[in-house]
Amino acid sequence: xxxxxxxxxxxxxxxxxxxxxxxxxxxxxxxxxxxxxxxxxxxxxxxxxxxxxxxxxxxxxxxxxxxxxxxxxxxxxxxxxxxxxxxxxxxxxxxxxxxxxxxxxxxxxxxxxxxxxxxxxxxxxxxxxxxxxxxxxxxxxxxxxxxxxxxxxxxxxxxxxxxxxxxxxxxxxxxxxxxxxxxxxxxxxxxxxxxxxxxxxxxxxxxxxxxxxxxxxxxxxxxxxxxxxxxxxx
Amino acid sequence: xxxxxxxxxxxxxxxxxxxxxxxxxxxxxxxxxxxxxxxxxxxxxxxxxxxxxxxxxxxxxxxxxxxxxxxxxxxxxxxxxxxxxxxxxxxxxxxxxxxxxxxxxxxxxxxxxxxxxxxxxxxxxxxxxxxxxxxxxxxxxxxxxxxxxxxxxxxxxxxxxxxxxxxxxxxxxxxxxxxxxxxxxxxxxxxxxxxxxxxxxxxxxxxxxxxxxxxxxxxxxxxxxxxxxxxxxxxxxxxxxxxxxxxxxxxxxxxxxxxxxxxxxxxxxxxxxxxxxxxxxxxxxxxxxxxxxxxxxxxxxxxxxxxxxxxxxxxxxx
Numbered sequence: 001x002x003x004x005x006x007x008x009x010x011x012x013x014x015x016x017x018x019x020x021x022x023x024x025x026x027x028x029x030x031x032x033x034x035x036x037x038x039x040x041x042x043x044x045x046x047x048x049x050x051x052x053x054x055x056x057x058x059x060x061x062x063x064x065x066x067x068x069x070x071x072x073x074x075x076x077x078x079x080x081x082x083x084x085x086x087x088x089x090x091x092x093x094x095x096x097x098x099x100x101x102x103x104x105x106x107x108x109x110x111x112x113x114x115x116x117x118x119x120x121x122x123x124x125x126x127x128x129x130x131x132x133x134x135x136x137x138x139x140x141x142x143x144x145x146x147x148x149x150x151x152x153x154x155x156x157x158x159x160x161x162x163x164x165x166x167x168x169x170x171x172x173x174x175x176x177x178x179x180x181x182x183x184x185x186x187x188x189x190x191x192x193x194x195x196x197x198x199x200x201x202x203x204x205x206x207x208x209x210x211x212x213x214x215x216x217x218x219x220x221x222x223x224x225x226x227x228x229x230x231x232x233x234x
Numbered sequence: 235x236x237x238x239x240x241x242x243x244x245x246x247x248x249x250x251x252x253x254x255x256x257x258x259x260x261x262x263x264x265x266x267x268x269x270x271x272x273x274x275x276x277x278x279x280x281x282x283x284x285x286x287x288x289x290x291x292x293x294x295x296x297x298x299x300x301x302x303x304x305x306x307x308x309x310x311x312x313x314x315x316x317x318x319x320x321x322x323x324x325x326x327x328x329x330x331x332x333x334x335x336x337x338x339x340x341x342x343x344x345x346x347x348x349x350x351x352x353x354x355x356x357x358x359x360x361x362x363x364x365x366x367x368x369x370x371x372x373x374x375x376x377x378x379x380x381x382x383x384x385x386x387x388x389x390x391x392x393x394x395x396x397x398x399x400x401x402x403x404x405x406x407x408x409x410x411x412x413x414x415x416x417x418x419x420x421x422x423x424x425x426x427x428x429x430x431x432x433x434x435x436x437x438x439x440x441x442x443x444x445x446x447x448x449x450x451x452x453x454x455x456x457x458x459x460x461x462x463x464x465x466x467x468x469x470x471x472x473x474x475x476x477x478x479x480x481x482x483x484x485x486x487x488x489x490x491x492x493x494x495x496x497x498x499x500x501x502x503x504x505x506x507x508x509x510x511x512x513x514x515x516x517x518x519x520x521x522x523x524x525x526x527x528x529x530x531x532x533x534x535x536x537x538x539x540x541x542x543x544x545x546x547x548x549x550x551x552x
Binding site: 004008016067070072074077080082 | 289294317319324326328340343
């Protein structure tokens with residue numbers, strides 16, 4: 001296939017990296033299936049939330065720091081495409097690929113717990129939001145260092161506290177922390193996973209769906225605004 | 235300098251262009267203007283600011299001060315500006331897991347070419363560049379020379395009004411270099427303005443109408459090639475290959491020596507009009523066994539630079 005657009009190019013390159021493709025698709029299943037079958041819903045939801053957040057953030061960070069080193073980012077600056085549009089196309093395609101990567105696990109969750117179908121739209125939306133935000137975090141982190149290893153570090157440094165503040169590791173009881181958790185996208189993913197796995201979430205499906213949708217739209221807008229910051233920083 | 239067309243402003247004009255880096259390096263206060271069909275050379279040793287200047291002219295870097303105008307437009311992010319530029323940067327960056335043709339197709343479409351037009355032009359350019367047989371090969375398997383040829387054809391495919399090329403002949407074989415010179419001459423005749431950052435004095439003398447010398451980020455001299463060459467007309471360049479260091483001061487003290495400098499194991503000496511190269515050997519009396527090779531040749535743009543700065547331009551492998 002000949003790629004004429006940025007999203008087509010992302011897909012072509014992804015499809016042509018066969019070994020990476022197999023690893024990328026198999027990795028979530030290897031973790032996800034035993035968890036969904038055997039772990040209590042709370043632990044399965046914690047692990048899957050972390051997995052989805054990491055998949056989004058690490059992929060984009062590594063790819064963009066490699067492109068910065070190879071000089072591709074410099075070439076992007078000479079293309080007749082605005083930085084915002086370029087970054088939105090790149091990161092949204094990358095997030096869609098990540099969604100395809102985790103979709104088999106989500107489908108497996110749905111198959112194991114068909115009675116929880118009310119949570120499925122919320123689960124898909126909040127997963128998409130977390131993946132796009134993760135990709136954006138990785139993209140911003142890639143501007144902080146030339147070393148892919150350091151970029152990974154810059155992704156993890158904010159990610160772990162954010163997951164904690166989202167109530168992923170321990171249930172939050174203080175009202176102030178609860179408010180903070182509702183301002184973070186990971187809490188909606190965690191709640192929807194808990195619901196879809198048959199656990200006891202604190203939110204209703206429509207509330208979680210609304211949160212996921214809001215963060216998805218917000219992440220798309222923020223990606224456009226950060227285009228210049230990400231693609232034009234030296 | 236070739237004249238501007240009456241209907242359109244100068245393709246490229248820069249005033250007071252400055253970009254500074256930490257540590258005081260960068261490019262400072264460069265003013266230049268390029269007419270349609272003109273070929274301009276940016277020459278200077280490594281670190282002189284050629285690439286930084288080219289990046290700013292190519293919209294890849296933002297100036298700290300000063301301004302660039304592309305056909306009168308000062309917005310470097312305006313897609314209508316970038317569509318008229320063909321850029322070959324110093325790093326031949328590509329998507330390594332895609333084939334050469336897929337890469338070129340992608341870049342051609344970014345510049346708005348239709349499928350049919352892209353196919354026609356790419357087929358012609360892949361044949362011209364000698365990459366036709368390697369078009370379905372992954373770029374990760376290309377040699378440096380092949381990657382640079384691919385970069386070049388990607389810069390040419392949308393028929394830009396301004397071509398900005400960084401060391402375009404680097405890693406090219408002689409045949410490819412001649413083909414490139416011929417193509418650039420043709421493009422220039424049809425009105426394409428060309429900026430070349432190069433240390434290849436032969437390429438610059440053959441192709442450029444106008445040359446800018448950069449040293450430590452500053453424009454130290456500019457002019458038409460014949461006019462610059464008159465500054466060293468009648469003089470000679472002596473190149474001595476030495477096996478151990480020799481005293482440059484005693485050479486520089488000779489009245490006939492206009493400039494002398496060392497680059498690697500080679501001493502470059504510019505002798506004034508009428509001077510005899512044997513005078514150099516006389517100074518080296520007693521140490522002449524250190525000289526493993528001696529060459530005398532007519533002066534070129536590199537000698538003009540040497541005379542101006544005392545610094546030799548890096549040799550280009552040919």
